Structures are given as C-alpha cells and as structure tokens.
Amino acid sequence: MLNYTEYHIMGKVAQVRMKPDCIPSKFGCQEDRRKRTCSSTERSCVLKKQRMAIITECLKEQEETQSSHDNTPHKSSDLQTIEEPEMPCPLKMDKSLQAEISCAQKNDKSIQATMTPKFRSKAIQSKIKTLNQASSPLKPSITSSSTSPFKNKTIQKLCTSVSNINKVTRNILIEEEQSDNDIYVPPVASCSSSSSVHSLQLKSSSDCSELIVEDKKLEAEKALTNTTKKIEKNPRFYLGVPNSGYFLIDILKDEINIPKHYVMLCLNKIRMVFKFKQLKDDYGISPANLNKIFMKNIPLIAKFLHPFVVELDKDMIKKNLPMAFRHKYNNVSCIIDCLEIEVQKPSKAVNQAMTWSDYKKANTIKYLISCTPNGLVNYMSPGFGGRTSDTCILESCDFIKTLKSGMVVIADRGFKHVEQYLKKSNITLVRPPSVETGVxxxxxxxxxxxxIASLRIHIERVIRRLREFYMLKPHVCLNLKFIKILDDIIIIACALINLQDSLVK
Known part of the structure; x- marks a missing residue:
C-alpha cells in the first residue's frame, strides 16, 4: 500500500492505493495455466450461421412443394380408383409426397427433434387389484370341525404293532349325537316374540348394570375398611393424632355431622400430602369429590380444634416451667419465631412480588408462631407474604393483645426493631445481643x-413438629388452590401438636 499510514494510522484517507507493481505473482511461473485449465473449446460463429442457413433452406423447400401441389389441376384419371387388395385407401399418392408430408408432420427442422405420438407402455396396461381378506366383505369360509353341525367321520389309523399280530384302529374325532345347539332353527317373525325378547334384553342389561354398581360399592367398602384398620393401628403416622387421642375423631364426627372417613381423609391429606388420585384407591371416592370434601370440611375441623391452642396464663406457666428457665428467666411467658411455607409461583406480578422471600429464595407464606416455655402453641398469626418482615408481621397481627403487662418474650435477633413497640405495652423483649459487621x-x-439460644431452641422444636405434616414442609411447593385454607391447616396442625406428648421432659 502507498498510503498505509494515512489509511490505518492517521485515518485521513478513505480509499486504499496500491503500488503499480503490486500484481500477484504466485502463478507467474505457469504460463500455460489457462490453456490447461480451460478444456472446453469455444464455439465458432461460422458453424452457427451454417446451421441457420440449412434450416431456412429446408423451410423454403417445404413451402414450395406445398404451393406446387395446390396449383396442379386435378384430372379425372387421377380420381379413378384402382382396386388393390393390399391398399385399403381409395386415393393413392406419390410415395415421395407422402414421405414429405409425414416428415413435415413429424419433424420440425428448426427444433431438430422428432415428434413421436404418445403411446402407453405395455408394461402398465393392466393394474393388479389386490384383495385384503381381512378387510374385504367376502370372508373366506372357514368352518371348524368342533362347531360345525356336520361332524367329521371317524378316521381309522392303522398302526402296526411290534409283533405284527393285530391292527389297532383309533378314532381321532368321535362321532357325537347332534345336540340341540347343532340344529339351526330359523326365527319366527312375530310381534309378541320380538317384544318379549326386547323386554328380556332390557331386563338383562339393567341387571348387569345393577351388578356392576353393586360390585363397585363392595370394592369401595372393602377399601374403606382396610384404610380404617390401617389408620387405627398407627394414627400418629397417618393423621398426626396420638394413639391415646384417637377418640377425638369420633367426637369430631358427632360435632361436625360428617362421616368418620371424611375426617380421616382431611387429616390424612394434611399429614401425608397424598394426591387425590392416590386417596381414591384408599377411600373409594372419585378425585373430584375428594377435593370438594377436603376444601369444605377443613374450615369446620379448624373451628372445632381451635380451642386446643392454649391461652397464656402466668400461674400455669410458672407451675410447669422447665428447669432451664428457673434460674435466670423464670418470668418468660412465650417464645416467638416465624414459619415460612413455600408455595407455587403466582400468575400475577403483584402476588409474585408480595410472596417472594429473599431468605428462602422462593415464593412463601409467612406465619408468626408463639409457644410457651414447655412447648405448647399459644398463638399463630394469619398468613402474610414472604416479603413481609418479622417486625411488620408482629405489629400487624393481634399478638400483643394476647400478652399482659409485665410479661417477658424471647425472640431472635431479627426482632430488634420490635423492642420499642413492646415497651409501650410494658412487655420486655429478651433477644441475643446484636453483632456489628467486622466487630x-x-x-x-x-x-x-x-x-438465650439454648432457651429459644424450643420454638424451633415446635416448628420441626409442624414440619412433620408434609403439607407444611419447607420445599413442598404448595398448590395455589390450598392457600385460601392454609390458615385453617396451620390451626389444625398446631392443635394436633398440643395433643401430642410434651415437648420438654
């Protein structure tokens, strides 16, 4: 390049200028390269002109022959017919003229291609029609010797014995007397017989449907009895109810006026989180009906079990205070913490933002749980979005109304902003000292x-018991249709925890 610095470095010039002797000399040694690479010879113009002249001459000759043939007068001798057995045509033409006409009809000299008439190949003159016996209306007649009315005659098979003394005859198909089934009786056309047959058919079909319904009922009853026996053996595992408190299900049945297996179904669903398709085999009810039963009866069961969530009583708390609290923290009334349950991602953007939890990195519903020092649940708040802070939940719910002046509450470090709010009601907050970063x-x-952590651990143990209900597990990802009854599910779980054996022994 002549202007390398101006083009690349300075950027003044927009066009590249090359040196005059800058010609690629890679193939300069190969002088005959074009001759060797170019194998095809160029077409000369003389040959093309000669071909066009030949075509024009042929066309002129054809036109002159046609005009001379039209101008010649027709004589009577020319119209006379000569009878020849070999020539069927009445008019005989000159052979050279016939050849020219046929050539004019068939060959177009300008195209230089022979035009041949279309014909069909003999190889495709006939179409083979295949008949599929499986789909054809005419089925091949196959008769079985066992079902046909005419039985095969006995076939004697001669078997020579070893000593060749006698011959044994064996009947392959034994003749049977014609039974009533072998005789075909044509039906008699009569109105009375057809009506009777129709009524019999209706009766038989109705009887069959009734039998099927009865069989299904029997199967459902058998499945229900098996599930009740299974639950009675281990109610703590299947329902979350202690073995000593199994009578509570009978009380629930009488108080709410619903069948016993409905109560068992609701508690079993909360405890094990079986799908309704799985519970269908245990209870013999369709999944749609199971869903309706569950959604309808959970609020009723929660309303009945809500009194099992105890109220705070200073005297009773002091009487049952565990040993770890008696030395320095004998005034403690309750321990608080928050419980988060993961739910499916909502469709609306606002709900997604409200339920997002940075702590769990998922969409959650948050609850405030409070328990006494000996591990009994005394309060649970309504559900809040996972975005809500712990202090905001405590200020929004009515937890302070359950407390009395002079009470002491133990909490985690996250509740440090609640201290001023609780002091207004003369309630002291005990929490671990806050730690600054880098100190x-x-x-x-x-x-x-x-x-404080050794005392606050009891609320974590309560939450662990709540997590035993699979519907409240950390990563269960609860279906959105259950969110409207999630508060009732929390109440049921807390009540059943209080019925279990004591947390602190």
Missing amino acids: KMSKSEAKLTKQ
Whole structure:
C-alpha cells in the first residue's frame, strides 16, 4: 500500500492505493495455466450461421412443394380408383409426397427433434387389484370341525404293532349325537316374540348394570375398611393424632355431622400430602369429590380444634416451667419465631412480588408462631407474604393483645426493631445481643447469646413438629388452590401438636 499510514494510522484517507507493481505473482511461473485449465473449446460463429442457413433452406423447400401441389389441376384419371387388395385407401399418392408430408408432420427442422405420438407402455396396461381378506366383505369360509353341525367321520389309523399280530384302529374325532345347539332353527317373525325378547334384553342389561354398581360399592367398602384398620393401628403416622387421642375423631364426627372417613381423609391429606388420585384407591371416592370434601370440611375441623391452642396464663406457666428457665428467666411467658411455607409461583406480578422471600429464595407464606416455655402453641398469626418482615408481621397481627403487662418474650435477633413497640405495652423483649459487621463479640456477649439460644431452641422444636405434616414442609411447593385454607391447616396442625406428648421432659 502507498498510503498505509494515512489509511490505518492517521485515518485521513478513505480509499486504499496500491503500488503499480503490486500484481500477484504466485502463478507467474505457469504460463500455460489457462490453456490447461480451460478444456472446453469455444464455439465458432461460422458453424452457427451454417446451421441457420440449412434450416431456412429446408423451410423454403417445404413451402414450395406445398404451393406446387395446390396449383396442379386435378384430372379425372387421377380420381379413378384402382382396386388393390393390399391398399385399403381409395386415393393413392406419390410415395415421395407422402414421405414429405409425414416428415413435415413429424419433424420440425428448426427444433431438430422428432415428434413421436404418445403411446402407453405395455408394461402398465393392466393394474393388479389386490384383495385384503381381512378387510374385504367376502370372508373366506372357514368352518371348524368342533362347531360345525356336520361332524367329521371317524378316521381309522392303522398302526402296526411290534409283533405284527393285530391292527389297532383309533378314532381321532368321535362321532357325537347332534345336540340341540347343532340344529339351526330359523326365527319366527312375530310381534309378541320380538317384544318379549326386547323386554328380556332390557331386563338383562339393567341387571348387569345393577351388578356392576353393586360390585363397585363392595370394592369401595372393602377399601374403606382396610384404610380404617390401617389408620387405627398407627394414627400418629397417618393423621398426626396420638394413639391415646384417637377418640377425638369420633367426637369430631358427632360435632361436625360428617362421616368418620371424611375426617380421616382431611387429616390424612394434611399429614401425608397424598394426591387425590392416590386417596381414591384408599377411600373409594372419585378425585373430584375428594377435593370438594377436603376444601369444605377443613374450615369446620379448624373451628372445632381451635380451642386446643392454649391461652397464656402466668400461674400455669410458672407451675410447669422447665428447669432451664428457673434460674435466670423464670418470668418468660412465650417464645416467638416465624414459619415460612413455600408455595407455587403466582400468575400475577403483584402476588409474585408480595410472596417472594429473599431468605428462602422462593415464593412463601409467612406465619408468626408463639409457644410457651414447655412447648405448647399459644398463638399463630394469619398468613402474610414472604416479603413481609418479622417486625411488620408482629405489629400487624393481634399478638400483643394476647400478652399482659409485665410479661417477658424471647425472640431472635431479627426482632430488634420490635423492642420499642413492646415497651409501650410494658412487655420486655429478651433477644441475643446484636453483632456489628467486622466487630468481634466479647466473652459476656457470647455467653449471653449461648444462654438465650439454648432457651429459644424450643420454638424451633415446635416448628420441626409442624414440619412433620408434609403439607407444611419447607420445599413442598404448595398448590395455589390450598392457600385460601392454609390458615385453617396451620390451626389444625398446631392443635394436633398440643395433643401430642410434651415437648420438654
């Protein structure tokens, strides 16, 4: 390049200028390269002109022959017919003229291609029609010797014995006397017989349908009895009800006026989170009806079990206070913490934002749970979106109304902003000391954190028992249709936990 610096470095010039001797010399040594690479010879113009002249001459000759043939007068001798057995045509033409006409009809000299008439190949003159015996209306007649009215005669098979003394005859098909089934009786056309047959058919079909319905009922009853026996053996595993409190199901049945297996179904669904298709085999009810039963009866069961969530009583708490609280924290009334349950992602963007939890990295519903020092649940808040902070939930719900002045509440570090809010109601908050980033805790702060954590662990154990109900597990991803009854499900779970054996022994 002549202008390399101006084009690449300075950027003044927009066009590249090459040096005059800048010609590629890679193939300069191969002088005959074009001759060797170009194998096809060029077409000369002389040959083309000669061909066009030949075509024009042929066309002129054809036109002159046709005009001379039209101008010649017809004589009577020319119209006379000569009878020849070999020539069927009455008019005989000159052979050279016939050849020219046929050539004019068949050959077009400008195209230089012979036009041949279309003909059909003999190879495709006939079409083979195949008949599929399986789909054809005319079925091949196949008669079985066992079902046909005319039985085969006995066939004697001669078997020579070893000693060749006698011959044994064996009947392959034994003759049977013609039974009533072998005789074909044509039907008699009569109105009375047809009506009777029709009525018999209706009766038989109705009887069959009744039998099928009865069989289904028997199967459903058998499945129900098997499930009740299975649940009675281990109600804690299948329902979350302790073995000593199984009588509660009978009380629920009488109080709510619903069948016993409906109560068992609702508690079993909360405890094991079986799909309705699985519960169909256990209870003999269709999945759609099971869904209706569950959604309808859960609020009724929650309303009945809500009194099992105890109220705070200072005297009773002090009487049943565990040993770990008696030395320094004998005034503690309850321990609080939040429980998060993962749900499916909502379709609306607003609901997605409200339920998103940065702590769980999922869409969740959050509840405030409070328990007494000995592990009994005394309060559960309504559900809030996972985005809501712990302090906001405590301020929004009516938890402070359950507390009395002078009570002490233990909480986690996340509730530090609630301290001022609780002091207005003369309630003290006990929580581990807050730690600043980059600052090491002192020995006294570490000791205090350890003491409070050893007491606060009881609320974590309560939450662990709640997680035993598979519908409240951390990563269960609850269906959105169950969110409207999730508060009732939490109440049922907390009530059944209080009925179980004591948490602190």
